[in-house]
Amino acid sequence: MTLEDQLKDKTYYKMFINEHEDEHPIKVLGEAFQEEARKDLPDLTRIRFAQGEVYFHHKDFEAAIFKWENIINELEPWARKNTADAYYELGLLSAAEDIYTVIETDHPTLNAEVALKLFALYIERGKIDAAVAVIKRTVAAYPDYPNVTNVARAFFEEREDWDNAIELAVNEAKRTESLEWFEILKAYVEKGVTRALSPSYFSHALFVLYDLNKEKFEQLVLSLWNSYKNENSYLLWIKEINQLLLNLELDRQDQLRDLTQLHKETYFHYIGGRYYIKQIDDFLPDLLTNWVRLADGGNVVAAAAAVLSWNELFPASLSVSIVEEAEHLISKIECDMDELEECLSLFESIIKWAEVNDMGKNNRVNWIVDQLVDFDTQHLFVTGLVGSGKSTFINTIFGEDVQDSPTSSIVMFKNGGEVDITEITDGEVKLLSGFTDFQERMDRLRNALESIIEFKQPTPFLLENSLSIIDTPGLKGNQNDRFEVLKYLNLADSVLFVLDANAPFTEKERAVVAQIQGLAPDLPIHFLLSKLDTIVNEQDAIQVYEETKHAIHSYLPDAKLLGFSSQYDRVQQLSDLQVFIDSIRNTRNIEDKRLAKLLYFIRATIAGLLQKRLDVENRLIETVHWNEEMNTKLSGAVHQLNDEVSQKTKTITKLYRSVKESIEADIFEAIPKMLSECSNLIEEDSNFSTIHLDLNHEMNNRIQDYLEQQIMPNYYTRLQEWIKGCREEFDQGQDLLIELGAGFNQMYGEERLTLDCDFKVLDDWRRDIDRMTSRFVLEPVNILLKRTPSQFLLKSAGKLFGALSQNKTMVYNKYKSFVENEDYTEVAAQVCRQFFQPFELFEKSLERDVAWFFKSPLGVLKSAVEETRGEAASNREMLNKLNANPEMFRDPLTLFEVRLRQFEWMTVAGKGMQTIY
Structure with missing residues (x-):
């Protein structure tokens, strides 16, 4: 045992015992005292010090104090400390405190022991602030002194002094680089006592932990991330942790999957339509950068697509190197994801946002999405110029005059168990009472294209061919008027363009075909040559058919042509039509193609909501002016x-x-x-x-x-x-x-x-x-x-x-x-x-x-x-609110577009399919 240990444990007296272990220490020390006293220059200080220890151990505290009072050599500071201990044991705490506080020494062990004794005395006297101060000073001065940090930790935890407990754990974790202290810190985080502290408080400790143990690093980061999630400081945490990660040598091989997932969830949370761009644009690029650096496996494509989509809408916000890395990754790695589910999830988010923000119910696009996910049914888009004979063709399929006047709305004919006719507008879905009501809708021209009619009735031909027919109003010469009809093209799998045999494939019809190709480049176009019965000579009719076919093939080599006449045998006509439908059936990659169409309608929905926002503003302006005038x-x-x-x-x-x-x-x-x-x-x-x-x-x-x-x-x-x-x-x-x-x-x-x-x-x-x-x-x-x-x-x-x-x-x-x-x-x-x-x-x-x-x-x-x-005042207030916060509508829709582009990068572009705009 060292001299320090002897002084600390009050066993210095054992130095005088040696071979006299069988004798009482008092007797041995007394004889030594007498022997030393007989010398010419006696040194009795050490013996007195030792005698005081023996008296102390035998609880004769007064005798011990008497012996220690006359110590004047190098043992004097220890003697004073021991005297204070004796007063402490006697219950004279004030006297003990007075002595403890005046001891001056350079000896670290003695200072630590005095501090620990004083710490215990303060606790006993109820002087908690003094106890906190002395234990913190002791930890700061002698952190390696045995048990000091454990005593401090136990004291802080017992009193639920979490600020000091956390400070101790953070400092000791950084100082000792001990995983034990990091575990203690993690326990505090999970207990929820660290939330009030600034996120930057933990940055250095996390930096140290990353080099020590990446698994423990991820665990502590996850705990802190979750603890800050519902706090006002959450955004500060996101910024702080991403700044920290940017300064670390991240390696995708480390497989920090949970941290990667958190980046993914956080990214989608902030672009989900609940935040303005100005709230997120200063940290989201860092978040995306770190997501790409962390991501592994299937997450790589999602992270890379997120980077590319963000960079498209906010160029220069990401570093060139990270964008190039994302381009490289997305071209090399395949993505394993439920594309339809992700696409529908995005669509649902947009629709919910629209409803919450009073942007209408969007029933039409909801209905369109339902049709597109019906992969078992082919959608044939039937169109043609006014008077081409399209309605006659439709009636032939049904065997009755379902169209006895020109079509004014978009009508989808489907097979059904019974007659069920529904009108779908943005604002409502209305069940029509019957055919008469349907015909009244067809006769209505005003705002007719603002509704879609779903017409169900038992139709064997549609059932046998798993087919639905999208009938459209007859097209006119004006390109803008045609667009109002043709904007539904992407609901279809193929187009059947009805031509009049008396003037087939005219320049006007070629212009319409060109417009269709521009709106839906991947959509197959085929043709129906109608009114052949109006050509009296059969040879002339055949010639017209062949000439029309040749004209079409010179323009569209893959297009097919079917001849039709209402005067021909209906059974034979339907048989020919069935063969024709089979020949043009577009079943290859139908799910991928429908997915592309879904994305088109999502993009159209976003654009429509932006237009609604402008319409709302214009309507408010008009209403304010009207009300003021009124x-x-x-x-x-x-x-x-x-x-x-x-x-x-x-x-x-x-x-x-x-x-x-x-x-x-x-x-x-x-x-x-x-x-x-x-x-x-x-x-x-x-x-x-x-x-x-x-x-x-x-x-x-x-x-x-x-x-x-x-x-x-x-x-x-x-x-x-x-x-x-x-x-x-x-x-x-x-x-x-x-x-x-x-x-x-x-x-x-x-x-x-x-x-x-x-x-x-x-x-x-x-x-x-x-x-x-x-x-x-x-x-x-x-x-x-x-x-x-x-x-x-x-x-x-x-x-x-x-x-x-x-x-x-x-x-x-x-x-x-x-x-x-x-x-x-x-x-x-x-x-x-x-x-x-x-x-x-x-x-x-x-x-x-x-x-x-x-x-x-x-x-x-x-x-x-x-x-x-x-x-006027209310509308003016709303208008001022819109003008004061234009980002209220614009930003969420812009972020939906970012998410849409990310999805397009992950799906359509990755499969070599053309994105539909």
């Missing part, structure tokens, strides 16, 4: 109607007031005259003391009779005429609104606005007028009882002189003159106020009632204004 016009209509309401209110109120004023004029004219005429009631023998009362009463009665018998009927008649005038005004307003609504509805293209006024207002007015004019009761008016001076004198004179007969004549004359000449204007005004009082509320409500008459149309127009304003 909003301006509707707002103008609201202002116009408000003006109309104001004008009608003025007109109707004015008419009413003119009626009222004429009645007032009648009252003001009649009542004074009527009251003056009451003077005839005064006689010389009248009782002048009460005459004024009698006259006042009579005057009121006459006014009452006048108002009720003359004025009120007149007023009623005039008001009825007023209502007629109001009706005319309201009719004019309604006519204006009907015209206004018709104009707006024409712009809407539907009956959107109904601007009906409320004519019940007139009924309410009639009811109110009937009620108010049914009876009038005049409150007695004080006519002659007013206390004017003249009346007062007259009344006084009457009372004073009434008994004097000689004065009656004078009073009579005075009173009669007074009644005749009195000013009754105020009385007439008072009567008018009474008479018109019931009509005051009616007059005041006229403005409200006119407004009520127009309330509904005004509300409809205002609602339409708000609706168009809201729609």
